[in-house]
Amino acid sequence: MPNYHIWTIGCQMNKAESEQLGSLFEHIGYRATDTAENADVIILNSCVVRQSAENRVVNKIRALHPFARAHPDITLAVTGCLVNSDTAKLKKDFPHVDYFFKPGDYPPWLEKPAALATLPQNPSPTVYVPIIQGCNNFCTYCIVPYRRGREVSRPVTEIACEVKGLIGRGAKEVTLLGQNVDSYGHDLPDKPDLADLLQELNAIDSLARIRFLTNHPKDMSVKLIDAIAKLDKVCEQIYLPVQSGSDDILKLMRRGYIAAQYRQLVKRIRDTVPGVALSTDVIVGFSSETGSQFQATVNLLSELRFDTVHVAVYSPRPGTIASRELEDDIPPAVKKERLNIIEQLQEKIAAEINEQLLGSTVEILVESRVKGKWQGRTRTGKLAFFSDSRDYLGQLINIRVEKTSPWSLQGTVSKTK
Numbered sequence: 001m002p003n004y005h006i007w008t009i010g011c012q013m014n015k016a017e018s019e020q021l022g023s024l025f026e027h028i029g030y031r032a033t034d035t036a037e038n039a040d041v042i043i044l045n046s047c048v049v050r051q052s053a054e055n056r057v058v059n060k061i062r063a064l065h066p067f068a069r070a071h072p073d074i075t076l077a078v079t080g081c082l083v084n085s086d087t088a089k090l091k092k093d094f095p096h097v098d099y100f101f102k103p104g105d106y107p108p109w110l111e112k113p114a115a116l117a118t119l120p121q122n123p124s125p126t127v128y129v130p131i132i133q134g135c136n137n138f139c140t141y142c143i144v145p146y147r148r149g150r151e152v153s154r155p156v157t158e159i160a161c162e163v164k165g166l167i168g169r170g171a172k173e174v175t176l177l178g179q180n181v182d183s184y185g186h187d188l189p190d191k192p193d194l195a196d197l198l199q200e201l202n203a204i205d206s207l208a209r210i211r212f213l214t215n216h217p218k219d220m221s222v223k224l225i226d227a228i229a230k231l232d233k234v235c236e237q238i239y240l241p242v243q244s245g246s247d248d249i250l251k252l253m254r255r256g257y258i259a260a261q262y263r264q265l266v267k268r269i270r271d272t273v274p275g276v277a278l279s280t281d282v283i284v285g286f287s288s289e290t291g292s293q294f295q296a297t298v299n300l301l302s303e304l305r306f307d308t309v310h311v312a313v314y315s316p317r318p319g320t321i322a323s324r325e326l327e328d329d330i331p332p333a334v335k336k337e338r339l340n341i342i343e344q345l346q347e348k349i350a351a352e353i354n355e356q357l358l359g360s361t362v363e364i365l366v367e368s369r370v371k372g373k374w375q376g377r378t379r380t381g382k383l384a385f386f387s388d389s390r391d392y393l394g395q396l397i398n399i400r401v402e403k404t405s406p407w408s409l410q411g412t413v414s415k416t417k
């Protein structure tokens with residue numbers, strides 16, 4: 001039986017696509033192997049969202065050069081965000097790579113059969129399902145639209161069919177993925193939106209939970225917020241990147257909203273969806289960011305008190321608008337200092353938010369067992385651990401929270417559902 005090896009870095013989208021590729025290989029009779037050196041087919045699923053990620057990808061491709069040269073019978077293919085329309089240049093730079101293909105745009109030897117045939121036989125209790133590829137926004141710092149292309153949505157029926165198939169094989173929770181899930185459906189004939197899709201999926205028997213990411217503050221609709229509140233399987237967790245609390249910086253980033261609009265949106269979400277957990281992304285040290293503009297971000301985070309904040313230091317990506325038109329003029333030490341300030345602030349806020357759960361009972365879906373401890377997530381996406389000798393994999397259980405940290409909860413089983 002031939003072997004395949006898939007190396008993946010990057011976002012959940014890449015992980016979901018690698019899972020799909022893996023299922024496809026299994027379907028055509030291949031077996032997974034942990035090392036590239038034992039594989040007949042090697043796939044590198046790349047990410048270039050940051051320079052460091054792109055460097056890792058390039059190093060990985062180069063590292064495989066001697067192996068590929070010594071074994072001309074193996075197939076080496078690269079997919080993911082490194083692959084743009086100019087594959088001729090990639091082929092010239094990396095002649096030992098046999099194929100470059102865009103995500104979902106499989107080469108002829110890997111023709112994709114009907115979606116259901118490629119579903120994993122034993123999926124994890126929590127699965128990722130891409131619903132829209134690409135992005136039509138051009139945030140000035142972001143390389144994604146250039147690499148993933150324009151938005152292309154999958155039809156509701158196709159997504160529902162895939163989710164039913166995964167649930168039929170044991171999955172309990174689905175996370176719908178897209179660079180901007182709020183754009184979902186605008187390119188489809190009947191123009192369904194994310195709220196319509198959620199309504200359809202909510203009706204699937206045995207599906208326990210639905211999540212989705214990532215939302216865009218300029219596109220998130222009232223209809224969607226109402227749907228989150230109304231549909232019982234849709235979890236109270238929203239990932240809404242703000243990027244900056246300064247209107248001037250938001251304008252330079254071309255995000256399409258100002259901080260006051262973002263604050264109003266958060267208020268509406270919190271008024272409509274009680275107990276909702278909010279996550280956000282922030283970039284510090286963007287071009288020309290002054291001390292007071294940075295302080296506006298700190299103020300916004302202090303005021304809105306997110307459950308999770310992912311903070312990144314700005315670094316220009318070649319090919320983006322910002323790299324062409326804006327100067328990367330904030331010294332690295334200042335960027336680092338701003339990063340530390342936000343990390344420390346958020347650690348304190350997250351610790352306080354999670355502390356409020358001490359002594360309460362929360363429902364978790366058990367996803368895995370790591371180093372003897374079961375782990376799962378609450379509906380609000382909080383990681384929770386407990387120890388118990390019984391088998392809980394894939395079960396929805398209640399745990400009583402006995403310990404909290406900024407990053408997770410610990411407890412004991414209170415009652416299985």
Ligand code: SF4
Nearest residue numbers: 135137139142144179
């Ligand atoms: S919304 Fe902006 S940051 Fe997000 S993928 Fe699109 S261009 Fe990039």
